[in-house]
Amino acid sequence: KEIDHLDDHCRRYLALCRFALVASADASGRVDVTPRGGPPGFISVLDERTLAIPDATGNRRLDTFRNVIQTGRAGLLLLLPGRGQTLRVNGRACVSTDASLLASLTAVGKPPRAALVVAVEEVFTHCPKAFVRSGLWDPASWPEPGEMPSPAAMLRDHVGDPAFTLEQAEQAMVDSVTIRLA
Template sequence: MSQITSLEQLEALYDQPHPLAVSKEITELEQHAVTFIKNSPFVLISTTDKNGFADISPRGGEAGFIRVLDSKTLAFADSAGNNRLDSLKNLVTQPEMGLLFMIPGIGEVVRAKGIASLHRDEDLLSLFSDPKPPKLVVKIHIEKILFHCPKAIAIAKLWNVESHVDRALLPSLLRIIQDQTSE
């Protein structure tokens, strides 16, 4: 049988993780995670749609666009986008969220999991009112957080300028969407 259908089959293929790999998952933000998040201009957020499918969406801004409110809470303003609201709709019914923070030039990433909620109260909105208040703020109660090793970033040569692909590889996003939706 080639398909893995049980945890036992999967775990039989691999050695036990190093104790540090297991213990590095903690339940609240500490100094290094706070420093990383405050300096991260980019995060991938993972949500789950009503059918149980995972959805991943990028978010970016000036370093610190995701605020650390306390050792268990992060928040960020929803910024203007295409108004599909996929992630926000998902969070209304499935509040579990994953976050993957990245800093250009640093190989390690920070992974976090938590319970998200959407807010419109003035105190939260005012934290993100430069230049104008957002429509809402996403608040995340942290359940688990860990630093992830830089191996994937190194293998992909993600931060290596010499490995960057010429943009001419693909047409503009508008052209792609037009090609995909024309009949």
């Protein structure tokens, strides 16, 4: 079930992939999982044992890069919309600022400032049972908007500054996906 390279099946999956979860841990073992997304194929296959993920504009947190610099390891869970089968990739990792590599990673509209490069050690598909159990792709199982906590209220409360209003939090969230997305 496990292989140590990106075969044709994996390459086809990556060409369709538009969302990945990247797991890493720092030297003390503190774990972080962060989402990465882009158009289909935003993750570039450099060769049968190496892939690169552009660091697109996001929340300006550097947790993954910091962890990878400390430990040199990363794990990926790659998802396709509406599909339960996932692809998992684990391996050695590094942060690259190589200009020629970055120039080739323009799937998100422009070359990134850095990329996560993963040297594949282990690749395997993961069964869809969790997706089936959770109903993740079934719109009928999704919570109603009123059931969910307000993301803006969560941001305001987590910032913990009484001067930071709900309106400012809402505007910050709008700006995050309209002004700072590209």
